[in-house]
Amino acid sequence: MRTSRSLRGRIRSLVFCLSATALFTSCTISCRGVGPERCRSLTILSYNVLSLFDPVDEGSEYPEFSVASGSWNESLYRTRLENLARVVLDCSAGHDTARGPDLLCLVEIEN
Numbered sequence: 001m002r003t004s005r006s007l008r009g010r011i012r013s014l015v016f017c018l019s020a021t022a023l024f025t026s027c028t029i030s031c032r033g034v035g036p037e038r039c040r041s042l043t044i045l046s047y048n049v050l051s052l053f054d055p056v057d058e059g060s061e062y063p064e065f066s067v068a069s070g071s072w073n074e075s076l077y078r079t080r081l082e083n084l085a086r087v088v089l090d091c092s093a094g095h096d097t098a099r100g101p102d103l104l105c106l107v108e109i110e111n
Helices: 005-024 074-090
Strands: 044-052 103-109
Touching: 044 074
Parallel strands: 044 103
Antiparallel strands: none
């Protein structure tokens, strides 16, 4: 099934509007008078990882992330992923859950 250009344009506009709203909006929902089994929350995290490149040279990397030059490798990449995971989980600390966000939007990733 092919999607018409008009429908794709509307979908893109909707996604953009929802994304912009999520980035610039914060809200708190009170669960007073409602049992914990009915009180639900949605956690959205948008995080700029600042140039996360994988350890494979494909030609589009910044010079400081080139495997061939020796400035980037699998070990540094894995360390960066572990740090990212720690940050994502730490953002949930102090909330009802420590499982991380329900929706994670990462900015500036290569693949």
